[in-house]
Amino acid sequence: MDAYVEKDAVEVSDDGRRPPADPPVTPPETPGATLGAAGDKAAGNGSGVGIMALSLPYQVVVAVALGVVGVFACVHLAMVFLHVAPSNTLTKRHGEVVDDWIYPEFEQNWKLFAPNPLQTNLALEVRVDLAPAADGGRRTTGWLDLTAQDIEAIRHNPIPSHSQQNQLRRAVDFYTNTHNDNGRSNGLRGDLSEQYMRRLVMLRLDALEGPDGRALGPQVRRIQLRTVARPVPAARWSTEKSRSTPSYRAFPWWTITEADRSSGADTSRAEAGR
Secondary structure, eight states, X not given: OHHHHHHHHHHSOTTSOOOOOOOOXXXXXXXXXXXXXXXXXXXXXXXXXXXXXXXXXXXXXHHHHHHHHHHHHHHHHHHHHHHHSOOOHXXXXXXXXXXXXXXXXXXXXXXXXXXXXXXXXXXXXXXXXXXXXXXXXXEEOOOEEHHHHHHHHHTTXXXXXXXXXXXXXXXXXXXXXXXXXXXXXXXXXXXXXXXXXXHHHHHHHTTSBOTTSSBXXXXXXXXXXXXXXXXXXXXXXXXXXXXXXXXXXEOOOEEOOGGXXXXXXXXXXXXXXX
């Protein structure tokens, strides 16, 4: 009986209430058990992960989309490889197909990474024969730097347009690649490059004012272009020797027709669409 009284004395506090019982201790779950339970749950309710969580029609749509993207990526990589690879049987036979795929959006130009990158700044200048003055005298402007206009528009512009950066340069490349050193066209692409150059220059001249303050474009009768290659000076620490004087290449005089003007080009497109 003494033992019984002593036990009650331990379990009962002074105010007559029993102390709270300790919470039950549960053993920690092991990773394997947790994973197994999750797998059983997934197997029980039919849910999956990723594309398998979608219904069957959506799975088909996603699979087809991924297949199309994969095929496009493979074709694009193959075209870029053929474009940058040395001349071979495939590029000789299917070179036009490769160029049509690459240009102009996916053009690859590795000159920046060449051991000796380009060291000249190329500018395009134009001088203009205007309509005769009131006294019948001939009027010819000085050389106008079209490239300088683009550079001024690019400077301090965080997102310059592609035309401001490359349009004139690509036009000059198009012309020089389709003409010999004497300025003779080597085919239909040469004639096309001349038309492109005339119309491009006229678009630039339409935005300028003539000596009399009027718009320059409508007064233009003939134009002559020239390229100016100015060497970039070598760094102070470099021992490389380079020339410092610019070199010039003049194109022939071209007579401007109504089709070369912006209004004439719009009329030609309208007539072609009828």
